[in-house]
Amino acid sequence: MTTTPRHFRDYRGLPMPLLDVAAHRRIEVRDADASLMRRAAEAAAEWVLASLGDKVRGGSVLVCAGPGNNGGDALLCALQLHRRGVAVRAVVPVRPGGGDALAAFESARQAGVPLLVDLPDDATGCAVAVDGLFGIGLRRPLGGPFEALAAALSSLRSPTRPVLALDLPSGLDADTGRPVGGGPVVAASATLAMIALKPGLFTGLGRDYTGRVWLAPLGLTDGLPHSRATSRSNAEGSGDADAAGAILNAPGLFLPSLPARRAAAHKGTFGTVAIVGGDTGTCGATLLSARAALSAGAGRVHAVMLGTGAPAYDAPHPEIMIRAADKFDWDSADALSVGAGMGRSDSARAVLGRAIETGKPAVLDADALNLLADDGALAARAAAAGDRFVLTPHPGEAARLLGTDTGTVEANRPGALRQLQQRFRCTVVLKGSGTLIGRVGAPALLNPTGNAGLASGGTGDVLGGLIGAFLAQRLSPGDAAAAAVYWHGRAAETLAERGIGPAGLTAGELAPEVRGLMNQALHERDGREGDGPLVALADADAAGSPRQAPLY
Template identity: 45%
Template sequence: MMPLFDLTTIRSIETAAAEAGVNLMARAGLAIAEWIGARYPASASVLAVTGRGNNGGDALVAGALLLARGYRVDALLPMGEPGSMEAIAALSAFRAAGGQVLSGWDQAQGYALALDGLFGIGLSRPLQDSARRTVERLNDLDCPILALDCPSGLDAWSGMPKPVAVRADATLTFICPKPGLYTGDGRDYSGDITLAALGLPEDWCPPWPANCGALNLPDSLALDALQRAGNSHKGDYGSVAVLGGASGMGGAVLLAARAALLSGAGKVFAGFAGECPPLDPLYPELMLRDAASLLEQPDLSVLAIGPGLGTATSAALLLEHALEQPLPCVLDADALNLLAHHPALAERVRQHPAPCVLTPHPGEAARLLGSSVADSQADRIGSARALAERFQAVVVLKGAGSLIARPGGHYRLNPTGHAGMAAAGQGDTLTGLIAGLMAQGCPAFDASAMACWLAGRGAERLARRGVGPVGLTASETAQAARAELNRWLHPAANG
């Protein structure tokens, strides 16, 4: 379990460390020096660009350690001399170790690496003119940048720049991961992320609150249902019905149904609101039906509603009929748009007797919340939590760093995937994966989190083979997710 604590909790951990006599700045400085030592030879030159607080002090402590190891390290203090006692002491030790302080940016040339120690994670207001110019000057350096804890100017929780931020090649974050490194614009600013936990005892951390977040890692999910007994049959693994496919949009239903099949569901039906084709030539195992009549199928386990459904009156009636069934539901695409425009349908979701999962992209989330896309994206965690409470459902807020939230406030932040997944049909595939895992007995929250992880990790593995990121298709993602699921369930057999 890798928790995502809020700022108040992190500050309480820092206070506990101080009361125990533990010098966190010394530990952070050592972690920085070790990170650099593992990647750069002692002949390399390093520039520490520091602010007035302890974030800058961390960089200066690291600089003194690197000087002792033979590195050339200079410091630049564009915000002025340190303001905290710890940072003042760090600058004194840096100078005593032989470190030089540059007089201006014109001297900051020819370094192998720059350390971003300007601002810490507590930045709460937009950067003013001088601070903005400092960030822009740092970005203009002709060397890689290592951000310390969080790229300066980036909101450590929303992942949004304020309004500019350091574009780091890598980030070394301390104590616990910060959500903003993984979601929103954070991925474009953070680079490769490494956690330095600083060796803090677990009992220094407060009891983990129920509304805390965590990075989405499959080892911490309840997935025992996916283990298969040798003496089993298709009926043991559930039946999924995917409903949608208005005229001209039948591909969305097929993508979702195929993904449900590839995730292991025992039987999968594809229900078309428009013309129903006779079969799926790629996956003839799928059973194709008229959407309305499919709801009369007696042995369904999970309904997935919305891919290509449209928003006509007939679509609203089909969604209403589907929500009358006491079955777990995954609601996507046009089903979400219908919820946003029909309060009675939204109330049916809130009162639904079985678990529901909503999978909005940012535009759909904004419509469901009655806000703008910009507002919902500015606080993705808050948006996902608000939707989970409003609909009393599991919510998957898709996008960079997809968020999986449930009523009560607990959420998962998915770290897998890449920009190649910003393509048509990827959401349909995710819907099918979630429904297929739920049909096999996975709880709605765990199935949603696992599906996000599988799709993202599968897409990453494809990109390493040259299949994407550009041109990655949803069909390829579904097959890669199947491979990841089997790799996770049977590591000895799959390598």
């Protein structure tokens, strides 16, 4: 289904608030009444009807309902479909214990919706399946009949038979994107989030289970896209904005800070970035990063090499100025990106110390992070240097920085991000599926762009170069990280749409794609060069209309 049904909001590209379970519970306590479940069911039924399309009369729908309110949503959805003449059956292995869910069960039963205890033998004959087993109330791994139903729902998913998860795929932790208790999770083709989006739909393993995510605000949350103003402070704003533990990263948050490309600009206008790394044998990473910085619009790019064996110049990009670290004039740079291919030698440690001392905004990536993990004194100096750094650990680097293991970081990515920020007091980008960006004095961002094409060598070096280029263009560390992460992921998506990935996407292909996306966004913001004023000439054409011509 590609069109947006009536009750849904198409939030893509908007900075939507992401509400954790506690925030959802607060909204429920404040606003819940029986009509809420009916509205959730209406939205779900609308989705199912839209995806049935012209199969409304012929196709059957299989709904799986759990014992709580998620099951209640599913049962009222079944009831609404039944009333509209759709052949629908509901599998209810455990009768709801009470409240709205029990009332929904009774309504469905009395209306004659076929209610089954087990999955029917002909389940594969359905046109659409609905996962209403559990939502945000799941406390322990799916077991018994629910485990079997989750497996059955996952196996029903196919390109021609959608499985719709209500609120979230059953078994997924709404806050962390991990399977609850390490148990099974329904693999859905689409997820209809009720009231608000949840962080777990976009981070951790979430994206592997949700399929496309839709939002039905149910008239409760304004579903508010986060404004740039409210995103600046946790304390300001109102309603959903206050409740947001994180915000979905979107161009509206960072685009206003990008410098305009005015006619009178010169190369100094867009800053100088130094990409620092290049140990003997690993200069490629540094060049990859430097090329990305060029594509992201930095005015000048230095590649600063610690080791030997660097080429005199980068043949495809002779614009990059290659420098030896011991001769580099640190004052010539406005921003630094430190770590790509840098190694962990004593001279690398000394160069990192020097970079920290410069007082310049800097990305600390790759080996710079490993050096910080190894050297507590250096880490303390970085932490004391204020909020001008952007740390970009992948989960393994984050684990080393926190003295833990990768599994622990992945089990609670938002928690790991908070710990890193408490320790280093600066912007932190925790990479992975659903990259998290912890900003100073503003809610964290969760990035919705990207795909498996980014899971290859060098993509992190490209990201470091992009962030460095945006810092050189005087974006704040938070905005620089948000812009780079968003377009880096979006580039992987647009390349994949043209068949350049996800398989075989090379890191170097990302940078020109980011350039295209960025220029498109700047054109939309500022108008296109050549969109100059029109002037009406005094004479008229043969038909008597005044002729118009560009001013120049």
